[in-house]
Amino acid sequence: MEGTGYMKIAVALIPLLPLLGFIVTLLFGKRWGKHAHIFPVAMVTISAVLSVYGFEWAFRHQEETFVWNAFTWIAAGQFTVPWGFQVDTLTGVMLLVVGVIGMLVHYYSIGYMHGDEGYYRFFAYLNLFMFAMFVLILADSYLLLFLGWEGVGLCSYLLISFWFRKKSASQAGKKAFIVNRVGDFGFTLAMFAIFVATGTLQFTGVFEAAEKGEIAPSLMTWICLLLFTGAIGKSAQFPLHVWLPDAMEGPTPVSALIHAATMVNAGVYMVARSYPLFIQSDTAMTVVMVVGIFTSIFAAYIAITQNDIKKVIAYSTISSLGLMFVALGAGAWVAGIFYLFAHGFFKGLMFLCSGSVIHAMGGEQDMRKMGGLRKKIPITFWTMLIGALSMVGVIPFAGFWAKDEILGATFIDGYYLVWAVGLLIVLLTGIYVFRLIFLTFFGENRSDAEVQAHIHESPPVMTVPLILLSIPALGLGLLVGVPPESGWLHGFLEPVFFDLEHEPFTWIGEGGALMGVSLVLALVGIAIAWWLYMRQTDVPGRIAERVPWAYKASLNKVYMDDIYAVVPVGATLGFAGWLWTFVDAKIIDGAVNGIALLWGWIGDRLRPIQTGRVQNYALYVFGGMIALVVVLAWVWGS
Amino acid sequence: MNALYWWLLLSFLLFCIGAFGVLARRNVILVVMSLEIMLNAVNLALVATANFRAGAKGAGTLFALFIIVLAAAEVTVGLAIVIANYRNRRTVQTDTFDELKG
Numbered sequence: 001m002e003g004t005g006y007m008k009i010a011v012a013l014i015p016l017l018p019l020l021g022f023i024v025t026l027l028f029g030k031r032w033g034k035h036a037h038i039f040p041v042a043m044v045t046i047s048a049v050l051s052v053y054g055f056e057w058a059f060r061h062q063e064e065t066f067v068w069n070a071f072t073w074i075a076a077g078q079f080t081v082p083w084g085f086q087v088d089t090l091t092g093v094m095l096l097v098v099g100v101i102g103m104l105v106h107y108y109s110i111g112y113m114h115g116d117e118g119y120y121r122f123f124a125y126l127n128l129f130m131f132a133m134f135v136l137i138l139a140d141s142y143l144l145l146f147l148g149w150e151g152v153g154l155c156s157y158l159l160i161s162f163w164f165r166k167k168s169a170s171q172a173g174k175k176a177f178i179v180n181r182v183g184d185f186g187f188t189l190a191m192f193a194i195f196v197a198t199g200t201l202q203f204t205g206v207f208e209a210a211e212k213g214e215i216a217p218s219l220m221t222w223i224c225l226l227l228f229t230g231a232i233g234k235s236a237q238f239p240l241h242v243w244l245p246d247a248m249e250g251p252t253p254v255s256a257l258i259h260a261a262t263m264v265n266a267g268v269y270m271v272a273r274s275y276p277l278f279i280q281s282d283t284a285m286t287v288v289m290v291v292g293i294f295t296s297i298f299a300a301y302i303a304i305t306q307n308d309i310k311k312v313i314a315y316s317t318i319s320s321l322g323l324m325f326v327a328l329g330a331g332a333w334v335a336g337i338f339y340l341f342a343h344g345f346f347k348g349l350m351f352l353c354s355g356s357v358i359h360a361m362g363g364e365q366d367m368r369k370m371g372g373l374r375k376k377i378p379i380t381f382w383t384m385l386i387g388a389l390s391m392v393g394v395i396p397f398a399g400f401w402a403k404d405e406i407l408g409a410t411f412i413d414g415y416y417l418v419w420a421v422g423l424l425i426v427l428l429t430g431i432y433v434f435r436l437i438f439l440t441f442f443g444e445n446r447s448d449a450e451v452q453a454h455i456h457e458s459p460p461v462m463t464v465p466l467i468l469l470s471i472p473a474l475g476l477g478l479l480v481g482v483p484p485e486s487g488w489l490h491g492f493l494e495p496v497f498f499d500l501e502h503e504p505f506t507w508i509g510e511g512g513a514l515m516g517v518s519l520v521l522a523l524v525g526i527a528i529a530w531w532l533y534m535r536q537t538d539v540p541g542r543i544a545e546r547v548p549w550a551y552k553a554s555l556n557k558v559y560m561d562d563i564y565a566v567v568p569v570g571a572t573l574g575f576a577g578w579l580w581t582f583v584d585a586k587i588i589d590g591a592v593n594g595i596a597l598l599w600g601w602i603g604d605r606l607r608p609i610q611t612g613r614v615q616n617y618a619l620y621v622f623g624g625m626i627a628l629v630v631v632l633a634w635v636w637g638s
Numbered sequence: 639m640n641a642l643y644w645w646l647l648l649s650f651l652l653f654c655i656g657a658f659g660v661l662a663r664r665n666v667i668l669v670v671m672s673l674e675i676m677l678n679a680v681n682l683a684l685v686a687t688a689n690f691r692a693g694a695k696g697a698g699t700l701f702a703l704f705i706i707v708l709a710a711a712e713v714t715v716g717l718a719i720v721i722a723n724y725r726n727r728r729t730v731q732t733d734t735f736d737e738l739k740g
Contacts, residue, residue: 612739615669615732619661 007057008068010050011085011138014095017043017050018130025127029120036120040127041106047130051099058092063495067140067204074143081201086140090496093337093489094137094269097344098262102130104465105257108352111462112253112359122162122251129155133262137269141202142191145270149187149234152263153180159258160250172246179243183233183267190226193219207276217280224277224284227270228291235267235321238295242560244318248310252355255310260317261348265340268324272337275497278328289329293418296322298558300428304435305544305554308365309354312436316391317347319425323406326418332409333497334490338481339402341489346390346399346473352466353384356458357440362451367436372445377457381441383466388437390473392430393522400519401477405484408514426518430525431532438533484511645686652679666720666730670713677709 021043029036057066069082087095106126113122132151139145153176161173195201197219198209209215215223231237236244247259258264271278271288278284296319303315320343327336358365360377374381390397393404403426411419445452457463480489532540544551553559609620652675659672681702688698724730 610739612736613733614735615661622657622661 007054007066007087010053010057011066011068011087012070014047014050014054014099015131015134015138017047018127018134021127022124022131025120025124029124032120034114034119037106037110037123040123041110043127044103044106044130047134048099048103051095051134054087055092055096055099058087058089058095059492062089062492064088065495069140078199079195081141081143083144084140084202085138086203087138088496089492090269090272090337091137093341093493094265095134097265097341098130098133098137101261101344101348101469102126102133102257104468105253105261105348105352108256108355108462108465109251109253111459112355113251118162122159125155125158125162126253126257129159129258129263133266136266140204141200142194142206143201145273146187146191149230149266149270150184152258152266153177153184153234156180156247156258156263159254160247162250162254166249169249172243172249176243176247179240180233183230183240186226186229186233190223190230193223193226197223203273210276210280215277215280220277221281221283224274224281225287227274227277228284228288231267231271231325232291233267234270235264235325236318237267237291237322237325238298239560241295241299241318242557242564245311245314245557248308248314252310252351252358255314256348256351256355259314260351261344264317264321265324265344268321268328268336268340271325271328272333272497275333279331285329285331287329288325289415289418292322292325292327292329293421294322295319296326296425297421297428298322300425300432302554302557303432304428305551307368309357309367309370309436309440310351310365312367312432313347313350313354316350316429316433319429320347320391323403323422323425326422327406327409330406330410330413330415330418332406332413334493335402335405335409337493338487338489339399339406341480342390342398342402342473342476345469345476346387346397349383349387349466349469349473350391352462352469353380353387356380356462356466357384359458359462360455361447362454364447364451367439369447369451370440370445371443371447372441373455374441376455379457379463379466383463383470384441385437386470386474388433392433392526393426393518394526395515395519396478398473398475398477398481400522401481401484401487404515404518405481407518408484408511411514412510423518423521426521427525427528430522431529434526434529435533438529442534484515640690642686642690645690646683649679649683649686652676652682664731664733666723666732667717669732670716670720673716674709674713677705681705 018040021040025032025036025040032038066087067084068086069084071083072080073083074081106123109122109126113119116122129152132148132155134148136145136148136152139148157173157177160176161170164170164173191201194206197215198206200206200209210220233240244259244264248255250259278288299315299318299322303312303319306312306315320339324336324339324343327333327339356377357370357373357380360373360380361370364370386397390399393400407419407422407426410416410422445455480492481487556562656672656674656676656679659675660669663669663672684698684702684705688696688702691698720730723735727734
């Protein structure tokens with residue numbers, strides 16, 4: 001449907017205001033000093049209000065899709081891509097997540113980044129990120145989506161290496177950017193294939209062609225797999241997950257906004273958006289599910305032994321993203337988006353809380369040096385507890401309903417192995433999340449006396465966003481996800497995922513039993529964490545001694561970074577080094593210098609001719625003259 | 639063999655003597671003198687040819703006259719340079735003039 005007036009203005013302004021905020025703040029922010037946040041935060045606030053309006057529009061027009069082609073972006077012969085925006089219910093959900101969390105993170109950053117020398121730069125980058133993310137979710141073509149996709153990647157790079165004077169931060173930024181390039185390579189190939197097959201990159205055209213069966217099944221599988229490669233990079237799935245834990249070098253609000261709540265969900269969103277393509281390829285769907293479940297258990301295993309509070313949450317994010325892909329791959333599309341929705345809030349909350357903890361501890365991130373913070377920073381403690389319970393999946397928190405729906409879908413569809421692994425993930429999640437809670441907030445404080453004296457609750461500008469985020473982390477599931485399989489969100493997203501089959505959920509019976517199992521396992525996980533880290537605190541060490549290989553593998557992230565350091569990175573560096581020291585220095589420089597040396601050598605040999613005596617020169621002239629005469633005589637004579 | 643042949647042979651021999659002097663002598667004055675011999679060898683050839691070949695009479699003599707005038711001017715300038723050079727160096731030996739060597 002062609003958009004109505006107000007909606008057009010709103011959709012135009014949603015990305016434009018943060019872009020304006022970015023440009024203006026970058027130009028004048030330095031002069032504003034510690035007031036640099038006012039303008040960009042105002043821009044994002046208006047943008048967030050407008051995105052809530054966009055969501056509300058989708059709410060009122062569930063069967064319609066708002067489409068607005070602002071202008072022709074690219075026109076080359078038969079190929080045209082308009083700068084077009086679309087809003088349907090899926091976009092509406094994403095608008096809500098990005099707008100609201102983005103705004104809250106901006107407010108939080110005012111407190112968290114206070115006094116930083118790059119204060120204005122931080123807000124400028126955050127605004128640029130909001131612009132790119134809005135473009136990504138509003139885009140009505142793969143190419144415009146890709147523009148946003150690369151834009152958020154750029155902002156991710158800029159913000160990870162925000163404290164670029166720190167070597168590890170600039171390295172982490174580079175790593176995120178380069179690893180994402182690998183995934184983007186797949187995405188671009190997928191776009192080429194889509195264009196060759198359908199002649200367009202706009203969603204409506206591509207999906208119509210797909211539904212008419214104009215894309216051959218084998219090509220469809222390749223397109224889906226290549227699209228998924230892009231998603232693997234952006235959403236940090238195995239084997240391209242390595243950048244996300246390192247991305248924690250960035251300021252914590254960045255981790256919350258970009259690396260938990262929004263950007264990393266872009267891969268999930270893109271796969272969900274490509275729903276009409278993926279449902280035609282069982283192979284691709286299976287690959288999505290297998291990669292998802294493997295990543296999820298893999299990351300959960302690593303998360304158990306990490307000591308950096310942000311690393312634990314980073315690995316749990318990878319694990320959660322894996323679960324979303326399991327949902328998509330298993331055909332539980334709505335459950336996947338539901339989990340994305342809930343995860344955005346509770347994981348954003350967890351990160352902001354960890355930022356508040358780090359703020360209180362004066363920059364300390366090692367959980368072994370924390371402890372006993374419950375009484376000292378009560379607001380952070382309670383909000384983080386809500387986030388943790390939601391994350392682990394305890395009834396009635398948001399995470400419970402979403403996670404349970406995914407697991408239920410795998411069981412009902414007959415993927416029993418995936419379901420069993422999923423239960424194991426629930427157990428591990430319970431253990432590592434509450435290991436974090438117990439180590440951080442309970443027991444005795446293990447930091448220096450000087451640090452202890454300075455522990456303080458964060459200012460209201462930081463705690464209020466925490467409280468606001470804890471509300472959806474607590475109640476979102478009850479609001480939109482109950483009863484499972486047919487909650488409000490299912491009806492809302494049905495126009496997008498039009499082909500889903502529904503089985504009515506049974507509280508008493510299979511559905512209820514599955515729910516009970518996952519709830520019990522989550523509680524068992526929490527209990528194990530309590531037993532290990534509150535009662536028998538010597539047991540974890542003994543376990544580590546008993547199975548040192550398992551402990552070390554987990555602590556060292558299953559050596560993925562070391563493998564990468566040898567295979568692709570080492571090989572590339574070696575090859576580049578060879579190109580430099582041999583091909584460039586020897587062959588190319590050798591040829592250039594060799595030619596110069598050759599002429600130098602010849603010149604040197606010719607120097608003695610120039611005696612400076614005029615008579616010698618006259619002799620040459622004379623000799624040349626005679627030679628000329630002889631030659632001419634010979635030519636004419638014959 | 640007509641008479642022109644002998645005149646031209648004489649002219650050739652004079653030219654060679656002059657050229658040898660220009661190339662081989664080390665005294666600048668002698669080099670300039672050898673140059674004059676070369677010019678006069680050419681003059682001789684021109685005049686002889688003009689005398690024995692009908693139709694070329696006027697032109698050959700005229701060229702010879704031009705060359706005599708030019709030679710006079712050339713000697714004036716040349717000897718002036720020789721004297722100026724002698725004032726600087728106190729020598730007229732050509733093998734010492736090698737400042738322009740590469």
